[in-house]
Every structure is written in structure tokens, then in C-alpha cells.
Amino acid sequence: MLDLVAHKVHDESRQGESYAPQNPDNKVYTRKFYIESYGCQMNFADSEIVASILNKEGFGATRNLEEANLIFINTCSIREKAEQTVRNRLQEFRKIKTQNPGTLIGVLGCMAERLKAKFLEEEKLVDIVVGPDAYRSLPKLVAEASEGHKSVNVLLSREETYADISPIRLNSNGVSAFVSIMRGCNNMCSFCVVPFTRGRERSRDAESIVRECRELFENGYREVTLLGQNVDSYYYTPPYSQPEEAQPVTFARLLEMVAQISPLLRVRFSTSHPKDITRDVLTTMAAYENICKCIHLPVQSGSTRILQLMNRTYTREWYMRKVDEIREILPDCSITSDIIAGFCTETEEDHQETLSIMDYCQYDLSYMFFYSERPGTLAQRRYKDDVPLEVKKRRLQEIIEKQNQLSLNNYKKDIGKTFKVLVDGDSKRSADDWVGRNSQNKVVVFPKKGTTCQKGDYVNVKIKDCTQATLFGEVV
Incomplete structure (x- = not known):
């Protein structure tokens, strides 16, 4: 699961961000689109893919809702609150549509896949519904919707990586950019909807990734973040038609290939599943100064019993040894995490184990939530959501306070450096x-x-x- 913007220790929230891309040619567009994104970094990267597809169809971006012919919201299903926020925004968009009847409203991303029937028929909130693997069909769907038809494509793919589409950098500072290296997830964490909304893992071909990163560097960018639901499981085998390049490319090798573009190009990545980050990745990070020394390593809980219910495939002790290995190879590495309070059957003892593992790992930052049951997940089918809301909120607050103190202590250690x-x-x-x-x-x-x-x-x-x-x- 990628980093979701929620209770963070700093205020760099990107929730609900609308976009206007760079337009170096000062081209005038007669048709405009507005796009707003919620959730993880992958959603923001996907919006850049969508912008490229729409741009080729003659649509330019706008921040002004009233002048948009197309209004899209790129959605997240990871928490109930995120879904409610999207619903509220759609109601506001409908008001604009009553004033401009020709405007089309579309839902993209994870909620589109999960709630297609509700959006199109029950609530009549939108005209177009497009899942994460179906963005290439947008021109056809827009044309159908323009003729009054309800348009939907939420089919998942085992091949789609959008490798051949050059993203339009939206709201870019010209310095940092996201580069998607893989899509989907094979980990069946019991609390997570991602495998159902984004499908199975598939890795983008390595050469297209390196080419995109090189072009970004040549265009003045100095930092790329390699994105995937679980980047450490990246694995690409070149086609047999290229026997001289037929050696599989692991994530460690991909990191090295991107780092070798230039020592002036910083390389980051997100997110790592603890079970998949290898020693090869860590030693590659140590070997290249321009591979940033920061690892997002979601723990979710400090209790082995809860981790087993979450299907995280590691124990408390195993995770702590992985942190020890990171500290051994990369002593100056920052470690950040995701933490869930109040998962099914969580006891006070389980909660205290989460607080203690935070002390052990000394996280610089965490993304912290209380458990929100998501329809269709393994947890929803197997377990009762039995921790009272007030208990979840109290435990979350204790986690936040713990992280605030850890962050302050860690940052104080940097004074003088x-x-x-x-x-x-x-x-x-x-x-x-x-x-x-x-x-x-x-x-x-x-x-x-x-x-x-x-x-x-x-x-x-x-x-x-x-x-x-x-x-x-x-x-x-």
C-alpha cells in the first residue's frame, strides 16, 4: 500500500489537489479538463497519465471548474473517510453541471472500480467511470458520454503499465517527478482493497523507466521517485527477441540503472513491503550517494498476533531484525512507516506493542490511521470490527503523540549537522x-x-x- 495522506507529522498534504500542467508552447485549447486527485502517490502519477491522454485529444488543463468541459476526480478507496470526501465533491460538481449542462463528470481510480453501479445508476452522480487500468479508453468514453450514454470501463489488466505514455507533469516544481515502475499488488493484506481495485502485480519494462528518468534529467529535473504498490517486488524479464538483454532486472538492478544516469539525479522510491526489501537493495543504496537514504517500511502493527490477522507475513521480531539490517548497512537512513490503530480484536496489550515497536524503530515520520473496514476485503469477510470507535480514536491519538515526540527527538539530533x-x-x-x-x-x-x-x-x-x-x- 502506498503512502496515503492522513494524520501526518508534517503538513505537506496533497489531498484534493487540482492541476494545471506546464504549457511551454502556450497552446490555446478550446476544450478544457479539470482533474482533482485524492489518496496515494500512485493516484497523482496516474492523473499525469490521464492528462497526457486527454491532451492528445485536444483538451487543456484548467484550475477553473466553471470553464471545464470535463471534470474528473481521481479517487481512493483505502479509507471510508476518503470515499465520503469524494462523494461530497461529486455533489458539488453536479451543481456546476446544472449551470453548464454540457459538462461531463467522471470518476477515475479505485472507487471507480469498486462503486461503478452506485455512481452511474443509483446516485446518478457521474457520466463516466474509469478504472485504473482503462485510461486508454478515455477518448472513446468521453465521446459516448457526450452523446448522452453512460460510459464505464473498469476492466483490470494483467499487462497494462502505460509504459509508452509520456506523463504530463502536473503542478510540477520542475525539480521532482514521480515515475511509475509497476502496477497492482499480489499481497493480500486482509485490511486492503488495492489487490481488488488495481489488480495483480506487473512490472513495466526497465528500459522505458530509465528512458523516462533520463528525459526528466535532461529537462532539468533533479529527483525522481520510483513508484509502485510494492516496488521491491519489481521484476522484469526482457523479451526473448533481445537475448543480449535477457537477464531479469530486479529492483536493486533498476535502482542502479537509474542512479547511473547522473550523480546529479537523486533517486527515491515508495513503497517497500518489509518482506521484499532485500539486502541487495540496501547495499545498492549504500553504493550510490544519489540514491536517497530514506525507506518507507510500513509496520501496520507491533503485535505479531495482529500482524497474522492482517496477513502481513512477518512477525514483530522479524520486522525488528529488518530494521537492524537497515541500520547496519545504512546508518544514516531515515525510516518511516504506516500504522493502523484498532484493527479487529486488538487488545490494549497489542496496542502497547505497537507503541513499543515505534520506540524501537525510532521512525522519523508515520502515516497513522484508525482501522476503517472496507467492503470486500478479507478482514471484512473474516473478522468482526469489534474495537469501539472511541477506543480506536484514543489509541490513534496515543500513536500520534508518540510519533510527534520521536520526530522531534530525531530532528533535534540533526542540529549542528x-x-x-x-x-x-x-x-x-x-x-x-x-x-x-x-x-x-x-x-x-x-x-x-x-x-x-x-x-x-x-x-x-x-x-x-x-x-x-x-x-x-x-x-x-
Whole structure:
């Protein structure tokens, strides 16, 4: 499961973000689309695929709902709250449609696959429903909907990776970009809908990934994040027509191939399932300075009993040994996590084990939720959601407070250190400051005064102060 924006220790939320892509040719479009995305990083990357497909059909992006001929919402089904947020937005979109009857409303992504009948027939909220593997059919569906037909394609695929589509970078800072390397998930975690909404794992061909990353670098980008539901299980075998390249490409090898494009191109990735991150990946990270030293390693629970109910395929002790291995090979690596409070049958003892494993792992950041039962999952079919809501909320609050303290302690340890920082742009709080991130993906803010750096530059910054989410320093 990719990082879902929820109770985070910092405030860089991307929920409900609308887009306007770069338009270097200043082309004038007579037809416009508006797209809003929710949920994981993969959804935001998918919106860039959709934008490319629509762009080729003569649609330009807009941030103005009222002028859009097409309104799309790219959805997430991972939590009930996310689904309700999407429903509320669709109601607002319908009001716009009553004022502009020719406007078409579409739902993309995971909710589209799961709730197609409700959207189209029961609630009559939308005109177009498109699942994550069916974006190539958008032109046909838009044409059908324009003629008054309800249009839907939520078929899952065992082959689709969109490898040949060059994404349009939406709301890009020109420095960092997402690159999708695989789709789907084979892990049947009992709480998760992803295998049902995004299908089985399939890896994109390695050469197309490297080519996309190289083109981004040549166009001035200095950081790529390789995305997949479970990147460590990436595995691509070139076709037999290329015998000289027929050696399978593992994730460790792919990391190396991208890192070798240029030492000036930073490489990140998300997300790792603990059972799949190998020693080869860790040693490859150690060998290349430009592979960022940050690993998102979702634990979900600190209780072995709960982990077994979640079908996470590891124990508490095994996970702790994996963290030890990361610390051994990458002593300066930041580790972040996902944590669920109040899963089925969770006791106070189970909850305390989660708090204690947080202490052991010393996470720099966590994405924290209370359990939300999702229809169709193994947990919904097998277990009773028996932890009272007030108990879930109380346990979640204790987890959040624990993480806040861990984050603050970890950030304080960085005071006095000097980090190589990639400048992302102006700080949101002051145009007098730059903001960037270090290899550990920590936000660093520093004054512009006295510097000659620009967006996309690397600078060495000595840390002077911090909060639990931000480092403050000066260029040295």
C-alpha cells in the first residue's frame, strides 16, 4: 500500500489537489479538463497519465471548474473517510453541471472500480467511470458520454503499465517527478482493497523507466521517485527477441540503472513491503550517494498476533531484525512507516506493542490511521470490527503523540549537522527563504540572503534549529 495522506507529522498534504500542467508552447485549447486527485502517490502519477491522454485529444488543463468541459476526480478507496470526501465533491460538481449542462463528470481510480453501479445508476452522480487500468479508453468514453450514454470501463489488466505514455507533469516544481515502475499488488493484506481495485502485480519494462528518468534529467529535473504498490517486488524479464538483454532486472538492478544516469539525479522510491526489501537493495543504496537514504517500511502493527490477522507475513521480531539490517548497512537512513490503530480484536496489550515497536524503530515520520473496514476485503469477510470507535480514536491519538515526540527527538539530533539539500523552491511561509529536502527526505528551510543558489541546485546547509517536521539552517 502506498503512502496515503492522513494524520501526518508534517503538513505537506496533497489531498484534493487540482492541476494545471506546464504549457511551454502556450497552446490555446478550446476544450478544457479539470482533474482533482485524492489518496496515494500512485493516484497523482496516474492523473499525469490521464492528462497526457486527454491532451492528445485536444483538451487543456484548467484550475477553473466553471470553464471545464470535463471534470474528473481521481479517487481512493483505502479509507471510508476518503470515499465520503469524494462523494461530497461529486455533489458539488453536479451543481456546476446544472449551470453548464454540457459538462461531463467522471470518476477515475479505485472507487471507480469498486462503486461503478452506485455512481452511474443509483446516485446518478457521474457520466463516466474509469478504472485504473482503462485510461486508454478515455477518448472513446468521453465521446459516448457526450452523446448522452453512460460510459464505464473498469476492466483490470494483467499487462497494462502505460509504459509508452509520456506523463504530463502536473503542478510540477520542475525539480521532482514521480515515475511509475509497476502496477497492482499480489499481497493480500486482509485490511486492503488495492489487490481488488488495481489488480495483480506487473512490472513495466526497465528500459522505458530509465528512458523516462533520463528525459526528466535532461529537462532539468533533479529527483525522481520510483513508484509502485510494492516496488521491491519489481521484476522484469526482457523479451526473448533481445537475448543480449535477457537477464531479469530486479529492483536493486533498476535502482542502479537509474542512479547511473547522473550523480546529479537523486533517486527515491515508495513503497517497500518489509518482506521484499532485500539486502541487495540496501547495499545498492549504500553504493550510490544519489540514491536517497530514506525507506518507507510500513509496520501496520507491533503485535505479531495482529500482524497474522492482517496477513502481513512477518512477525514483530522479524520486522525488528529488518530494521537492524537497515541500520547496519545504512546508518544514516531515515525510516518511516504506516500504522493502523484498532484493527479487529486488538487488545490494549497489542496496542502497547505497537507503541513499543515505534520506540524501537525510532521512525522519523508515520502515516497513522484508525482501522476503517472496507467492503470486500478479507478482514471484512473474516473478522468482526469489534474495537469501539472511541477506543480506536484514543489509541490513534496515543500513536500520534508518540510519533510527534520521536520526530522531534530525531530532528533535534540533526542540529549542528550539515546536509546536502536539493532546493525545491520558495518556502511556503516566506519568499525570503528557500525550501528543500535532504537525502533523508526531511524538509530544510534556509534564508536566501547571501546565497546564489536557484531552484534545482544542490547546496550544503548547516542545521541551526528544528521543529518536529522541519529543519532550519544556513548555507555553508
